[in-house]
Amino acid sequence: MSVQELEKIFQGKVDQEIKIEPKDWMPDAYRKTLVRQISQHAHSEIVGMLPEGNWISRAPSLKRKAILLAKVQDEAGHGLYLYSAVETLGTPRNQTIEDLHSGKAKYSSIFNYPTLTWADIGAIGWLVDGAAILNQVMLCRTSYGPYARAMVRICKEESFHQRQGFEILLVLSKGTPEQKAMCQDAINRWWWPSLMMFGPKDGESTHSDQSMTWKIKRKSNDELRQQFVDMIVEQAKILNVTLPDPALQWNAAKGHYDFGEIDWVEFWNVVKGNGPCNKERLEARRKAWDEGAWVRDAAAAFAEKRAARQAQQVA
Amino acid sequence: MYQPVNTQAANLVNYLLHLGDNALILSQRNSEWCGHGPVLEQDIAITNISLDLIGQARSFYQYAASLEGGDATEDSLAYLRGERTYLNCLMNELPNGDWGQTIMRQFFFSVYQQLLYNALLQSRDETVAAIAEKSLKEVTYHVRWSSEWVIRLGDGTDESHARMEKALNMLWSYTGEFFMPAGYETAAVAEGIGADVAALQQRWMEQVAAVLQEATLPVPVAGKTWMQSGGKEGKHSEHLGFLLAEMQYLQRAYPGATW
Amino acid sequence: MNIRLTKYYYGDIPEENTGGGAGTVTVKDVAGWPLWEVFIRSKQGLDHKHVGSLQAADAQMAIENARDVYTRRSEGISIWVVESKHIHASNPDDAGAFYEPANDKVYRHPTFYDLPEELKHM
Numbered sequence A: 001m002s003v004q005e006l007e008k009i010f011q012g013k014v015d016q017e018i019k020i021e022p023k024d025w026m027p028d029a030y031r032k033t034l035v036r037q038i039s040q041h042a043h044s045e046i047v048g049m050l051p052e053g054n055w056i057s058r059a060p061s062l063k064r065k066a067i068l069l070a071k072v073q074d075e076a077g078h079g080l081y082l083y084s085a086v087e088t089l090g091t092p093r094n095q096t097i098e099d100l101h102s103g104k105a106k107y108s109s110i111f112n113y114p115t116l117t118w119a120d121i122g123a124i125g126w127l128v129d130g131a132a133i134l135n136q137v138m139l140c141r142t143s144y145g146p147y148a149r150a151m152v153r154i155c156k157e158e159s160f161h162q163r164q165g166f167e168i169l170l171v172l173s174k175g176t177p178e179q180k181a182m183c184q185d186a187i188n189r190w191w192w193p194s195l196m197m198f199g200p201k202d203g204e205s206t207h208s209d210q211s212m213t214w215k216i217k218r219k220s221n222d223e224l225r226q227q228f229v230d231m232i233v234e235q236a237k238i239l240n241v242t243l244p245d246p247a248l249q250w251n252a253a254k255g256h257y258d259f260g261e262i263d264w265v266e267f268w269n270v271v272k273g274n275g276p277c278n279k280e281r282l283e284a285r286r287k288a289w290d291e292g293a294w295v296r297d298a299a300a301a302f303a304e305k306r307a308a309r310q311a312q313q314v315a
Numbered sequence B: 001m002y003q004p005v006n007t008q009a010a011n012l013v014n015y016l017l018h019l020g021d022n023a024l025i026l027s028q029r030n031s032e033w034c035g036h037g038p039v040l041e042q043d044i045a046i047t048n049i050s051l052d053l054i055g056q057a058r059s060f061y062q063y064a065a066s067l068e069g070g071d072a073t074e075d076s077l078a079y080l081r082g083e084r085t086y087l088n089c090l091m092n093e094l095p096n097g098d099w100g101q102t103i104m105r106q107f108f109f110s111v112y113q114q115l116l117y118n119a120l121l122q123s124r125d126e127t128v129a130a131i132a133e134k135s136l137k138e139v140t141y142h143v144r145w146s147s148e149w150v151i152r153l154g155d156g157t158d159e160s161h162a163r164m165e166k167a168l169n170m171l172w173s174y175t176g177e178f179f180m181p182a183g184y185e186t187a188a189v190a191e192g193i194g195a196d197v198a199a200l201q202q203r204w205m206e207q208v209a210a211v212l213q214e215a216t217l218p219v220p221v222a223g224k225t226w227m228q229s230g231g232k233e234g235k236h237s238e239h240l241g242f243l244l245a246e247m248q249y250l251q252r253a254y255p256g257a258t259w
Numbered sequence C: 001m002n003i004r005l006t007k008y009y010y011g012d013i014p015e016e017n018t019g020g021g022a023g024t025v026t027v028k029d030v031a032g033w034p035l036w037e038v039f040i041r042s043k044q045g046l047d048h049k050h051v052g053s054l055q056a057a058d059a060q061m062a063i064e065n066a067r068d069v070y071t072r073r074s075e076g077i078s079i080w081v082v083e084s085k086h087i088h089a090s091n092p093d094d095a096g097a098f099y100e101p102a103n104d105k106v107y108r109h110p111t112f113y114d115l116p117e118e119l120k121h122m
Helices: A001-014 A028-053 A060-086 A093-101 A118-137 A145-173 A178-195 A222-238 A265-272 A278-291 A293-314 B007-031 B042-070 B074-079 B097-119 B124-153 B158-172 B185-188 B199-213 B239-247 B249-253 C058-070 C092-104
Strands: A249-251 A257-260 C035-041 C048-057 C078-083
Touching: A001 A222, A001 B249, A028 A060, A028 A118, A028 A293, A060 A093, A060 A145, A060 B007, A060 B042, A060 B074, A060 C048, A093 A278, A093 B124, A118 A145, A118 A222, A118 A265, A118 B185, A118 C035, A145 A178, A145 A222, A145 C048, A178 A222, A257 B185, A257 B199, A265 A278, A293 B124, A293 B158, A293 C035, B007 B042, B007 B097, B007 B185, B007 B239, B042 B074, B042 B097, B042 B124, B042 C058, B097 B124, B097 B199, B124 B199, B124 C035, B124 C058, B239 B249, C035 C058, C048 C058, C058 C078
Parallel strands: none
Antiparallel strands: A249 A257, C035 C048, C035 C078
């Protein structure tokens, strides 16, 4: 069969919402796009453990500590599911991880911001996980089977993450004046970076996106961002906090909230490595990996010895 | 803040605090690995252990708080006691060191905890027996997991063997404290509530020796090493103060706030 | 569709943008531990179902890793693991020859048979 014919069959499946599975024929560019996207997603989960992990040792109650530990641990699990999905496309996990450590692969810029107070843990749960969930729910229907299945599992597990964040803020918003100020301050700092998570505005480029045709992605940046703003504005009322955007206003004609312009200079700078924590985050990951090398080697060596002994016993 | 008083009731509270502190302090140490483990699967595994331990600590603290009455809660017990009233064993508060040291400590402690909880199943205090029963399932897995890792790393590469031997030498002098009863332990035994820790030592030694042997690591000779002690009586290493300062920071900085 | 869907979130930061700075990287264990497929029985009486994969140095570790990774929310009561390289799969190209011949054997399904209403529970 010619490549054109194979591509036609492939696109036909995608159009009919038939999932693509690892052994199915797929265009090279589709495979490449998936490897890049899923591995960046995986790295985001793993690097994302760091800003929140920063508060595990200082969580203000035993209950909060247990919840935060479980949550950050879930992110390790999510990274693992996603690395496994990348592996089905022929790229081993360690290769994918090396690409992160070498600076070749990217992860979500949001995790390059620091967590300064306990309220940041709430703000991350509410805003960052809130934004992530919109993206992830969409990805549950993505065309590549292993990715979609990983996302279904992740979405199921994530459902408590946003709630716990909101609950942290809710308690703070009803607390002492200092706690209220802490809550508002965290929201002030995390609001704009959360909006940036959805990427540049739709109209900024004229190149059409192959990912949409391939149904890897299914909603545009602005669609998701608007959905996020509409959702958060309502929830903010319950918290009795203000969102740091004077342009934020209900637009009855559109049936949506209008909001102000994102600081794109900041956005590009964080993407390019100039965020407050870019270097620390990568350094922490490299350190964990390098210091774990002897453990991984030892386990592999021991497995070989054990297998050899068992073979000898059988013989 | 809780001040231990030398009465019979305080003995039981101290006994519970000791059991809770052991679990909480080790949980706090293990949780430092979350996000920094040698491989994702083990990052997740050590965090599971940390979560089990924090759960055990909460059970003991909740019971202690109910006995103490007043405003005491699991959190006031965890967050508002100072270094001198924490009653955990010294080993649990030591810095993690490398993965090998963390594993070796978990192994030593889990084997001890398994024997201890097993004995506590016979406690005349139903709550203590119930907490022990629930926790025993968790600890049984910790023993299995940490034993396997001691064997794997001891009998892995030359480097891993050397690291495990170093961890063994470093930690061994802290194992004796498990089996030296503090006053509240002796009192708890007299009342049929607590476990006689001295009686657990023989079996602990046998179990530990079997694993060390399989791990091709030297088995320390009993009675040859000077054993550190004091943690159970509130006389700690310099490390605990920093651990508590970090852990208790928010509760101390914002007294009376709800989180 | 003239829209840009490039998301700078999970997934599509273009390679040309550098971030974090390059670092020294240990490449010696790119091969890593073998990959294992995990199957979990969620309840007594049900089949083991494929839930995902993970890495482990040996089978024993694979079972423990599966326990730690895939049963954190009481998802299972029994675990099977098999090293991924031992799984043999049918070829998707054979799908037509393999599965379509079954499509016209409708008489294998109970709904094929027209039976009187009076006959209940058959």
